[in-house]
Amino acid sequence: MATDTAPPPAPAKKADERVREVGRLSKVLTRPELGAVAGVFLVYSFFAIMAYENNFISWLTTAAILNRAAPLGILAAAVSLLIIGGEFDLSIGSLVGFAGMSIMVLVFPSDAGGFGWSLWPAIFVALLIAIASGAFNGMLVVTTKLPSFIITLATLFIFRGLTIALTRLRTNRTQLGNLDEVGGFSLADTLFASEIHLFGAKFRVSILWWIGLTVLATWVLLRTRPGNWIFGSGGDANAARNQGVPVNRTKVALFITTACAAWLVAVVQVVQFTGADTLRGTLQEFYAIIAVVIGGTLLTGGYGSAIGAFFGALIFAMVQQGIIITGVDGDWFRVFVGVVLVVAVVFNQYVRQKAAQR
Amino acid sequence: MSDNGTPLLEIQNVSKYFGSVIALQDVSAFVRAGEVTCLLGDNGAGKSTLIKVLAGVHTPTSGHYYFEGEEQHFESPRDALDMGIATVFQDLSMIPLMAVWRNFFLGAEPTKGWGPLKRFDVDFAKQTALEELHKMGIEIRDPDQTVGTLSGGERQSVAIARAVYFGAKVLILDEPTAALGVKQAGVVLKYILQARNRGIGVIFITHNPHHAYPVGDHFVILRRGQVYGDFTKAELPLEQLVQMMAGGADLEVLQHELEQAARGGGEEADALAGVAENIGDELEELGD
Numbered sequence: 343m344a345t346d347t348a349p350p351p352a353p354a355k356k357a358d359e360r361v362r363e364v365g366r367l368s369k370v371l372t373r374p375e376l377g378a379v380a381g382v383f384l385v386y387s388f389f390a391i392m393a394y395e396n397n398f399i400s401w402l403t404t405a406a407i408l409n410r411a412a413p414l415g416i417l418a419a420a421v422s423l424l425i426i427g428g429e430f431d432l433s434i435g436s437l438v439g440f441a442g443m444s445i446m447v448l449v450f451p452s453d454a455g456g457f458g459w460s461l462w463p464a465i466f467v468a469l470l471i472a473i474a475s476g477a478f479n480g481m482l483v484v485t486t487k488l489p490s491f492i493i494t495l496a497t498l499f500i501f502r503g504l505t506i507a508l509t510r511l512r513t514n515r516t517q518l519g520n521l522d523e524v525g526g527f528s529l530a531d532t533l534f535a536s537e538i539h540l541f542g543a544k545f546r547v548s549i550l551w552w553i554g555l556t557v558l559a560t561w562v563l564l565r566t567r568p569g570n571w572i573f574g575s576g577g578d579a580n581a582a583r584n585q586g587v588p589v590n591r592t593k594v595a596l597f598i599t600t601a602c603a604a605w606l607v608a609v610v611q612v613v614q615f616t617g618a619d620t621l622r623g624t625l626q627e628f629y630a631i632i633a634v635v636i637g638g639t640l641l642t643g644g645y646g647s648a649i650g651a652f653f654g655a656l657i658f659a660m661v662q663q664g665i666i667i668t669g670v671d672g673d674w675f676r677v678f679v680g681v682v683l684v685v686a687v688v689f690n691q692y693v694r695q696k697a698a699q700r
Numbered sequence: 701m702s703d704n705g706t707p708l709l710e711i712q713n714v715s716k717y718f719g720s721v722i723a724l725q726d727v728s729a730f731v732r733a734g735e736v737t738c739l740l741g742d743n744g745a746g747k748s749t750l751i752k753v754l755a756g757v758h759t760p761t762s763g764h765y766y767f768e769g770e771e772q773h774f775e776s777p778r779d780a781l782d783m784g785i786a787t788v789f790q791d792l793s794m795i796p797l798m799a800v801w802r803n804f805f806l807g808a809e810p811t812k813g814w815g816p817l818k819r820f821d822v823d824f825a826k827q828t829a830l831e832e833l834h835k836m837g838i839e840i841r842d843p844d845q846t847v848g849t850l851s852g853g854e855r856q857s858v859a860i861a862r863a864v865y866f867g868a869k870v871l872i873l874d875e876p877t878a879a880l881g882v883k884q885a886g887v888v889l890k891y892i893l894q895a896r897n898r899g900i901g902v903i904f905i906t907h908n909p910h911h912a913y914p915v916g917d918h919f920v921i922l923r924r925g926q927v928y929g930d931f932t933k934a935e936l937p938l939e940q941l942v943q944m945m946a947g948g949a950d951l952e953v954l955q956h957e958l959e960q961a962a963r964g965g966g967e968e969a970d971a972l973a974g975v976a977e978n979i980g981d982e983l984e985e986l987g988d
Contacts (some may be wrong), residue, residue, distance in 0.1 A: 363849060365943055379883055380932075389917075419761035477773060533979060545794060564818045564822075565820050565822060566818070566819050566820050567811060567818075567820055568818065570802055570805070570809050570820060571796070571806075571807075573795070573798050573802060574798065574802075574806050574807070577795035577796070577797045577798055578795045580728065581789070581793055581795050582795065582806060582807065583777065584755070584757075584777050584793055585777075585793065585806045585808075586776075586778040586781050586807035586808065587807040597872040640797075644795065644797040644798070645797045
């Protein structure tokens with residue numbers, strides 16, 4: 343063992359300089375939401391120019407964008423935590439439909455196949471159903487150790503199928519309405535669907551829910567023990583487990599969280615539209631994942647932010663509203679979304695590599 | 701065996717089977733406080749399984765596990781950790797994407813406040829992580845630096861510092877020097893001695909006798925899932941340890957085979973001849 347490896351040149355001062363430089367640079371570059379913030383400016387500027395004639399820069403348009411972004415953002419806040427925790431949930435779109443339809447069937451007049459409940463007990467029971475569904479997803483993932491992609495792909499169909507089948511079985515319909523005639527509606531309307539008049543535009547109260555949940559998710563992620571467990575579980579479940587992190591419990595809790603977010607969106611939409619449709623929420627799971635990924639969260643887990651998901655949802659809604667307002671055929675919307683997604687992911691990856699190289 | 705002090709941790713006749721595979725058969729070993737027990741063995745000797753039994757990841761199929769004189773049945777690594785048995789797994793104890801301070805306190809985060817406002821005491825965590833690493837001689841400017849940017853030796857050192865900070869009575873180290881350069885391995889060995897001097901019982905798993913010998917008080921050699929030998933340092937000179945580890949006879953066979961392969965000719969053969977020669981040299985060294 344006489345091989346004379348040259349001792350690594352490590353004079354303390356030189357090392358200091360290097361580390362310090364890295365610190366400043368990477369601190370900005372490694373913020374997961376950087377790409378999304380840049381994206382917000384980019385997309386806004388794009389439509390501000392393209393749709394200048396159509397008053398893109400106006401309170402009316404701003405309100406329309408935020409109103410669109412809110413339900414998606416509520417889902418994305420929860421989904422960002424789940425993806426950072428290393429799992430997927432493809433079933434939340436179906437759960438939006440499931441929870442919404444549960445509420446409607448429970449409050450629907452009993453002579454028309456419903457249960458004739460008043461609104462609040464129905465909302466509460468729908469929450470229990472959502473929690474049970476999330477727990478079911480989580481337990482299935484944790485016990486089978488199968489990829490959550492597969493498990494929740496299955497429950498996507500199961501929950502949607504149950505929504506359609508059970509609703510038809512009881513009421514023989516696929517759409518239920520007239521929620522505003524049900525007891526307890528006015529309070530629910532104030533809480534979930536009222537409009538705030540500002541600057542001559544109408545902002546929906548769900549925007550506040552969206553902001554509040556983003557703040558809450560960020561706080562949990564960055565400033566609580568479960569937040570550290572989420573990063574650990576997603577970063578390396580084995581290592582986290584070896585350190586005594588309750589990985590399975592964390593993951594099940596995350597699935598319940600996304601299910602609860604789906605429930606909240608369902609409540610908001612049911613109250614807003616005073617009814618539900620068995621197909622409501624279709625594709626929302628993908629939109630939420632897109633918002634989260636645009637927000638800089640690593641699809642493989644262990645890295646990301648809820649604030650990024652906030653901006654991701656905002657970008658998504660800006661593209662949607664921008665296309666409508668520009669007068670471009672709405673058929674092109676998905677093409678735009680796909681392009682934005684690819685650009686965002688490439689940009690995020692580029693930024694992360696830059697940061698990793700120091 | 702000489703009896704100076706009762707063992708802190710002891711396993712007796714531990715066996716572990718995976719279906720028809722016998723991973724461990726009647727393995728016994730112990731460590732006392734303030735001593736280093738080295739578990740040596742080549743690939744496939746059963747080291748990994750033994751670590752997992754010691755760490756509480758695997759429950760042994762049969763045999764006894766004593767800690768501080770009392771028999772234990774661990775259900776999870778958390779149980780073992782709560783008793784003060786900390787295991788530093790090779791490559792498996794740090795999460796590269798997470799900041800140093802988050803890693804340091806992962807699974808045992810300090811909190812402040814109560815009720816729904818109970819939160820991770822971030823300032824305390826950052827400061828403590830920096831201080832504890834400083835005590836171990838690791839200088840990190842920015843606790844927000846991710847572990848992925850640390851070198852292999854630094855990662856091991858952070859893991860050891862973490863275990864020591866959390867009041868480990870027994871520290872189980874899984875090949876902490878395996879992937880390291882000469883200098884970094886030396887640094888890690890230094891931390892092992894520091895931990896020992898603080899009264900911690902250290903179980904040091906390695907396949908490198910040159911790393912084990914300078915720090916070990918006590919050597920258990922595993923081969924094919926069984927204890928091949930159990931020695932104190934006084935009973936065992938380094939040369940003998942090396943020889944037992946490698947299995948002198950096996951090496952001779954290997955040298956012979958390599959030389960035969962080398963006669964095939966070509967570049968590959970030249971390289972093989974070089975390897976065979978090296979093994980020959982090592983054997984000679986052992987003979988001296």
